[in-house]
Amino acid sequence: MRFRASMCSSSHAKKRYRQRGVAAVEFALVLLPLLIIAFGAIEYGRAIYHYNTLVKSTRSAVRWASLAPATSTGYSSFVTQAKCLAVYGNTGCSGNPLAPSLTVANVKLCDQSNWAECAGASQGSYKNITLAGGSNMNLVAVRISGYTYSFLGLPLVTTSSSLTFGDIEAVMYQ
Numbered sequence: 001m002r003f004r005a006s007m008c009s010s011s012h013a014k015k016r017y018r019q020r021g022v023a024a025v026e027f028a029l030v031l032l033p034l035l036i037i038a039f040g041a042i043e044y045g046r047a048i049y050h051y052n053t054l055v056k057s058t059r060s061a062v063r064w065a066s067l068a069p070a071t072s073t074g075y076s077s078f079v080t081q082a083k084c085l086a087v088y089g090n091t092g093c094s095g096n097p098l099a100p101s102l103t104v105a106n107v108k109l110c111d112q113s114n115w116a117e118c119a120g121a122s123q124g125s126y127k128n129i130t131l132a133g134g135s136n137m138n139l140v141a142v143r144i145s146g147y148t149y150s151f152l153g154l155p156l157v158t159t160s161s162s163l164t165f166g167d168i169e170a171v172m173y174q
Contacts, residue, residue: 043151047163050099054144054168057098061086061107062142062170069174070111070138079114083107086142099147106147111140111174118143143169 065082068075081091086107089098097103110118112127118141128136145167 047149047151050149051165051168053098054102054147054165055170057086057089058142058144058168058170060089061109062140062172064091065109065111065140065142066172066174070113070140075113079109082109082142086144099149101150102144102147106144108143108145109140110143112138138174139171140174141169141171143167 061082064085065078068078080093083104084091084093087093087097087102087104088095093104108117110121110126112123115121115123115126118125121141126139126141129139130136144165146164147168148162148164150162
């Protein structure tokens with residue numbers, strides 16, 4: 001009986017010895033797909049964050065532009081300030097852009113006197129819009145178009161790609 005017990009423990013030890021390193025190999029095989037999924041989630045999270053930043057800046061800019069009627073004197077300075085607000089978060093066009101590579105050229109402001117920047121719009125899209133009660137109002141729109149988001153890319157991968165967001169627009173009455 002004694003002989004048999006030692007034989008059993010010897011074969012058990014051999015099995016354990018052969019299994020050494022298996023966990024490390026399995027970990028190495030699973031690590032790469034997990035890293036790709038993690039970096040992909042981080043990249044798309046950043047893209048959503050930048051998109052949300054652009055939406056909020058567009059809303060702030062249209063609120064600012066709606067403060068003065070399009071026919072008032074000095075309204076052109078409101079337009080410039082609204083564009084700066086959309087890009088820099090302040091009306092003075094100072095500091096860093098809220099989103100990387102966002103410029104004032106990406107921001108379009110359309111109202112009853114300036115609608116050429118917004119493709120497919122006419123003066124009737126913004127002037128004397130008839131409401132359900134029969135009264136009229138004027139609209140102002142701020143649109144960010146052509147913004148390209150650049151992915152950072154995966155580590156050890158030399159190619160990077162980008163994503164161009166669709167037009168982001170906010171409209172308010174003026």
